[in-house]
Amino acid sequence: MKTKIILLAAALYTSVSFAQKLKGSDTVLPLGQKEAESYMKSNKAAKVTVTGGGSGVGLAALVDGTTDIAMSSRKMKMGEKMKLQEAGKTSKEITIAYDALAVIVNPANKVNQLTREQIEGIFTGKIKNWKEVGGEDLQIVVYSRESSSGTYEFFKEHVLNNKNYASSVLAMPATGSIIQSISQTKGAIGYVGLAYIEKEVKDVKVSYDKGKTFIGATMETAKNKTYPIIRPLYYYYLTTVEKTVKPFVDFCLSAEGQKIVEQVGYVPLSK
Amino acid sequence: MKTFYKKFLEKFIEGLLMLSGTVTTLTVVLIVFFLFKEGIGVFNKKPVEEGYVIAVNNKNPINKLSSEQIKNIYDQKITNWKILGAPTDSIILFRLEDVSNYYSDAEIGENFEGLPICISLLTDSLPNIIAFFPEKYIDKNFKGKQLEIDKVKLSEFLTGKEWFPTAQPAAQLGVMPLILGTLWVSLGAILLALPLGLAASVYMSEIANEKIRRIMKPLIELLAGIPSVVYGFFGLVIIVPLIQTTFDLPVGETGLAGSIILGIMALPTIITISEDAMRNTPRAMKEASLALGASKWQTIYKVVIPYSISGITAGAILGIGRAIGETMAVLMVTGNAAVIPHSILEPVRTIPATIAAELGEAPNGGLHFQALFALGCILFLITLFINLTVEFISNRNKYNKH
Numbered sequence: 001m002k003t004k005i006i007l008l009a010a011a012l013y014t015s016v017s018f019a020q021k022l023k024g025s026d027t028v029l030p031l032g033q034k035e036a037e038s039y040m041k042s043n044k045a046a047k048v049t050v051t052g053g054g055s056g057v058g059l060a061a062l063v064d065g066t067t068d069i070a071m072s073s074r075k076m077k078m079g080e081k082m083k084l085q086e087a088g089k090t091s092k093e094i095t096i097a098y099d100a101l102a103v104i105v106n107p108a109n110k111v112n113q114l115t116r117e118q119i120e121g122i123f124t125g126k127i128k129n130w131k132e133v134g135g136e137d138l139q140i141v142v143y144s145r146e147s148s149s150g151t152y153e154f155f156k157e158h159v160l161n162n163k164n165y166a167s168s169v170l171a172m173p174a175t176g177s178i179i180q181s182i183s184q185t186k187g188a189i190g191y192v193g194l195a196y197i198e199k200e201v202k203d204v205k206v207s208y209d210k211g212k213t214f215i216g217a218t219m220e221t222a223k224n225k226t227y228p229i230i231r232p233l234y235y236y237y238l239t240t241v242e243k244t245v246k247p248f249v250d251f252c253l254s255a256e257g258q259k260i261v262e263q264v265g266y267v268p269l270s271k
Numbered sequence: 272m273k274t275f276y277k278k279f280l281e282k283f284i285e286g287l288l289m290l291s292g293t294v295t296t297l298t299v300v301l302i303v304f305f306l307f308k309e310g311i312g313v314f315n316k317k318p319v320e321e322g323y324v325i326a327v328n329n330k331n332p333i334n335k336l337s338s339e340q341i342k343n344i345y346d347q348k349i350t351n352w353k354i355l356g357a358p359t360d361s362i363i364l365f366r367l368e369d370v371s372n373y374y375s376d377a378e379i380g381e382n383f384e385g386l387p388i389c390i391s392l393l394t395d396s397l398p399n400i401i402a403f404f405p406e407k408y409i410d411k412n413f414k415g416k417q418l419e420i421d422k423v424k425l426s427e428f429l430t431g432k433e434w435f436p437t438a439q440p441a442a443q444l445g446v447m448p449l450i451l452g453t454l455w456v457s458l459g460a461i462l463l464a465l466p467l468g469l470a471a472s473v474y475m476s477e478i479a480n481e482k483i484r485r486i487m488k489p490l491i492e493l494l495a496g497i498p499s500v501v502y503g504f505f506g507l508v509i510i511v512p513l514i515q516t517t518f519d520l521p522v523g524e525t526g527l528a529g530s531i532i533l534g535i536m537a538l539p540t541i542i543t544i545s546e547d548a549m550r551n552t553p554r555a556m557k558e559a560s561l562a563l564g565a566s567k568w569q570t571i572y573k574v575v576i577p578y579s580i581s582g583i584t585a586g587a588i589l590g591i592g593r594a595i596g597e598t599m600a601v602l603m604v605t606g607n608a609a610v611i612p613h614s615i616l617e618p619v620r621t622i623p624a625t626i627a628a629e630l631g632e633a634p635n636g637g638l639h640f641q642a643l644f645a646l647g648c649i650l651f652l653i654t655l656f657i658n659l660t661v662e663f664i665s666n667r668n669k670y671n672k673h
Contacts, residue, residue: 082407138521141522146607146629147435147629153437162345164342164435164438167435167609167610168608169608170522170608171606171609171628172607173607173628177603180508181507181524184512184515185515185521185522186521187522188522
C-alpha cells in the first residue's frame with residue numbers, strides 16, 4: 001500500500017514537472033498542436049497544452065509568467081524585450097520552422113512573374129492595371145489580410161519596404177476567403193502561406209534582384225532559402241525554465257518533429 | 272391568512288417584474304455609458320504610438336506635423352523637406368531598428384545603455400533626418416528637436432478619409448469611408464427588402480389562402496434562424512460572382528452584395544411583424560369597406576395598410592436595425608476596402624465589420640481600441656437617429672388619421 005502511494009505521488013510529481021503551456025501566434029498554433037500531440041504520444045508522462053491568441057498575447061504571457069513557451073510568428077519587438085528586461089528575466093529564442101508566403105493570382109492571368117518593386121507598386125496602389133506589368137488590359141484587384149494579422153505586418157515590412165498598403169486594398173478576414181475571392185476574380189492578386197496554394201489559384205514567381213532571377217514558391221525553393229518571402233517561426237522561453245521545456249523543444253527540432261513541420265505545411269529547418 | 276398570502280404573492284411578483292424592468296434599463300444605460308466612456312477617450316490621445324516620440328534636427332524649422340504628413344513621409348510619398356515648408360533637402364527616415372546601420376553593437380551596448388547617446392548624436396549630425404523612437408531613449412542632453420503632435424480631433428476623426436489604425440509611426444483615424452460604407456449598404460438593403468417584404472406580407476395576410484399561408488410563414492421564419500456566417504458564405508460563393516458577371520465589374524465584392532445579403536436577412540423580420548399587424552385589422556373595418564363598394568385592392572390600400580402602419584413601421588425599424596448592425600455576413604462579402612464609395616458597385620467597409628475584424632487584436636485601452644469604441648458610438652447614434660425619425664413620422668401619421 002505504502003509503495004503504491006509513493007509511486008502515485010512520484011507519478012503525479014513527474015507529470016506536474018513535465019506539464020508545460022504553449023501560447024501565442026495563430027500561425028504557429030496548428031504546428032504547436034501537432035507537435036504536442038505526437039510528443040505526448042511518445043512520452044506518456046508529459047502534458048503539453050497549446051493555446052492561440054496571437055504572437056503579442058503569447059509574448060505578453062511569457063513576461064507575466066503565465067506561459068512556459070511563447071509561440072511567435074515574428075521576432076520579439078523592442079518594447080517586449082524591454083519589458084522582459086524590466087522584469088529581470090532573460091529569454092531564449094528558438095527558430096522551429098519557416099513559413100513561406102506565396103503571391104497568388106487568378107489562374108486565367110497571363111502574368112507569371114513579378115519583381116519585388118512591382119509587387120510593392122501593386123499593393124501600395126501605384127500600379128493599377130495588369131498591362132503595366134506585362135499582362136492584359138485589366139484592372140488589378142488587390143486582396144490582403146486584415147490589418148490585425150501578423151501576416152499583414154510581415155508582408156508590409158518585407159515586401160512593401162515598410163510602406164502602407166493602398167486604402168483601396170480589399171481586406172479579407174481569413175486566408176480561405178482570399179483563395180475563394182482570387183479564384184473567382186480575374187484581375188485579383190493576394191498573398192497566402194505556402195501550405196494554402198491550391199489549384200484554383202496560381203502562384204507567381206518573385207524576383208528580389210530587380211528581375212535577374214525569378215523564383216517560384218515551392219517546398220524546395222523555400223527549403224534551400226532561394227525563395228525570398230520567407231519568415232522564421234519562433235518559440236521563446238525563459239532561461240529559468242529551460243530544464244522543463246528543453247525535452248519538448250528538442251523534440252520539435254528533431255528529425256521526427258521536423259517531419260511534422262512539413263506535414264503541417266511549413267518549411268522545416270535545413271540541416 | 273389565505274388572502275394575506277395571496278396579497279404577498281402578488282406584491283412579490285409585482286416586485287420581481289419591476290426589478291427585471293429596472294435591471295434591463297440599467298444594463299442598457301451601463302453599456303451605453305461604457306461605450307461612450309471608452310469612445311471619447313480617443314480624443315485624449317495622440318495619433319503616435321504611446322511612449323514614442325518623433326524628432327528632427329535642431330536646425331530644422333519645422334515644429335509640428337500632422338499625422339497625415341507623418342504617414343506620407345514614412346510611406347515615402349513626401350521625400351523632400353521642401354514640400355513641408357523647410358529648406359530643400361531630401362528626407363532621411365530613421366526607425367529604431369535602423370540604429371544598427373549607423374552604430375556598432377558595442378556602441379549601442381548590450382542593454383541599450385548607449386542608445387540615447389547614439390540617437391542624440393545621429394539627429395544632431397544629420398540635418399535632414401526624421402527619427403521615430405521610444406521616449407525613454409531621449410538623452411538628458413538630447414540635441415535634436417521633438418516634434419509637437421496634436422491630439423486626435425473630432426472634426427478630423429469624422430471627416431478624415433483614411434483608415435489605417437495600425438500604421439506606424441502615425442495612425443490614420445478617418446472614419447468617413449466607414450460611415451458612408453455603412454449607410455450605403457444599409458440603404459441598399461432597405462430599398463431591396465422593404466418593397467419585397469411589404470408585398471409578401473400583404474399577399475400572406477390578405478390574398479393567400481390558409482393552406483399556402485401555413486406553408487409560407489414557417490418557411491420565412493426559418494430564414495431568421497440561419498446563422499449569419501452561412502448567409503455570408505452563400506453571398507461570397509453565389510452572389511459575389513453573379514454581381515461580377517452581371518455588371519462586368521473587376522471585382523464582385525461590392526456594397527451591392529452586402530445590400531442583397533442584408534436585405535434577405537431583414538426580410539423575415541419585416542414580413543412577420545407587418546403581416547401580424549395587417550392580420551390584426553378588425554374584420555368589421557374590412558367588411559365595412561367592402562360593403563361600401565370598395566374593391567379588394569382599395570380595401571388593402573385604404574384600410575388595411577393605414578390601420579397597420581405602426582406595425583409595419585416597427586417591422587421596418589427592426590429590419591434596418593438588423594441591417595446596420597449585422598457584422599459577419601457583411602465582413603465576408605463587401606470586400607472591406609476603406610475607401611469612400613462612389614457607387615454601390617464598389618467595395619465598401621462598414622463600421623460593424625471594422626469593429627469585428629480589428630477589436631480582437633487591438634491592445635486593450637490603446638488608441639486603436641478606443642477608436643473602435645468611438646466607431647461603436649457613431650453606429651449607436653446612427654441607429655438612434657433612424658429610430659427617432661421613424662417614430663416621429665409614424666406619430667405624425669397617426670394624428671392625420673384622427
